[in-house]
Amino acid sequence: MPFELIVALRYLREGKGQTWLILTGIGVGVGVIIFLSALITGLQKSLVARTLGSQAHVIVRPREEIPRVLPTRDGAVRDATVERPAQRVRSIVQWQRARADIARIPGVVATAPSISGPAIAVRGDGANSVLVRGIEPDSYGRIVNLEAFLKAGRLDLDGFKAVIGTGLAANLGLEVGDRFRLRVGTERDDAGLAVYTVSGIFDIGNKDLNERWVFVSLRAAQSLFGLEGGVSAIEVKGAEIYDAEPLAVLITERTGLVADSWMRSNEQLLTGLRSQSSSSLMIQSFVILAFALGIASVLAVSVVQKSREIGILRATGTSRAQILRIFLLQGSILGLVGSAVGIALGIVLGVFFSRLARNPDGSATFPVSIDTVLYLRSAAIAVGVGLVSAILPARRAARMNPAQIIRSS
């Protein structure tokens, strides 16, 4: 063991009371940081997971129909009232090719064609406005794990079968095996009115979606909305959820289609997450500042208390650099041990809290993630802060004049 470390450890052990106090202080500080980070990342993860559980990372749609003002033959543009046309359910032109193009983009994990369109679900006297979602269970299953949300029945969309949410089932009094009608509310003559059998009931964890989403087969939706052979959207899953926005941009570049990432359509959620992160960062900064001051003051006191010993050490061949290192080491050791205590405390707090806070279904409100990177980073920061806080006291110790100290004691 190096000389400086021997002396540093001995001094820390000698100053028992102070050492324990400051270690407790650092421990509580780091523990709060760890716990807070675990809490916030856990909450954010589960929020994002919940959002993305029922949603593709990117949804690709045909371009909007944009009204154009036709110039007259002489090139002048007359006053014209530009009216946005009613957006109907439209197909992506040559969607198979577009889908293949998208699947080739690096970072794309899965693609699925779908049709979404408004309709009215009717049963007896009850009626509910719904969003019909035509999908292929296989391809869509790779994007949203619908199977996992099923509360009753099976995910079977063959023929005129439909999977509906618990909300709609309650509103219309539907159970697995019951029938209901879907009316498509367009003014077209061949507007469909078809009878569907409920094959399964899902609970996606979102009241609105549970009331509004009706899954049918892609083919059924095509005939419902008069889109024979077409699809209204291609849903895309990427490898990395937070890369969804750049991926959407890339898809638009490659295909010329409109691509919306979940990040764009959940901007509010993201803004919320960001401000949460920055406020936790601020708390962390203050905790770090507090323990830096703590270490600095403990060491400053220790330098004064130990000035006589510093004089003796200097007189018996200890160099200034060695004295400096002895005190820098003390700061670093306090940071290291304190952060170890804090990490343990943070984990205990996190586990305790996650046991305490449970969802109605018994799952933890937020999952405590054992985040090794966070722990290593906290320990590194604590050691660094300990070292920096020790600089001033250590320099003071190293600059002491041994002749003066020995004389005055």
Added chain:
Amino acid sequence: MSVPGTGNSDALLRLESVTKDYGTRIVTHVLRGIDLVVEPGEFMALTGPSGSGKTTLLNLIGLLDRPTSGRIAFQGWDIAQLNESETTALRGRSIGFVFQFHHLLPAFTAQENVMLPLLADRGRRDAEMEDRASALLDEVGLADRASYLAVELSGGEQQRVALARSLVMRPPLVLADEPTGNLDSESGAQVFRLLRAFNERYGTTFVIVTHDDRLAVQCDRTVHMVDGRVDSDT
């Protein structure tokens, strides 16, 4: 370390017109021109009334402080030419100290206290330095106290540990500032006998500040200081 000599390199220590002033606004002339030559193996007492500058002189000789003017040569090296780290290295290896009070580090055992100069010099603990420390503790009659903490030792025992520590680097020179001043006459005499024994056994040069005339007369040479000057040298 190649520093030009100051002439006679046979002398262990050579001081020429050394002065030391303290203070900038009100200047105190503590040493007013000291000329002194100490030969290897000398056993010398430094006496004088309180405030005559004995400790100040010892600090200069021990490279803990620098003179205001004049030259100090140690083993032929002009110490004015040494930088901070060279001074520390020379002091650590060539000069041992025994102080009047507060000699030991309380958080360390007797053996560790004796070892500390070696530890600082080598950077790491090793078996050889432990053996050397144990042997020295044995020589000062404290073999059975090796693992005691400093605070668990009596004043006389502490001073003997400090003496062992001052010798662990096998320095040519040991400076002792009233080493017996704080002890009863019995243990004071014991410490003094040890100083003498080491001087005879290893040829170590001792400069001992003392107020005790009975001890001073047992030294080979007595330098008496008055008011920052050497008053007599016998």
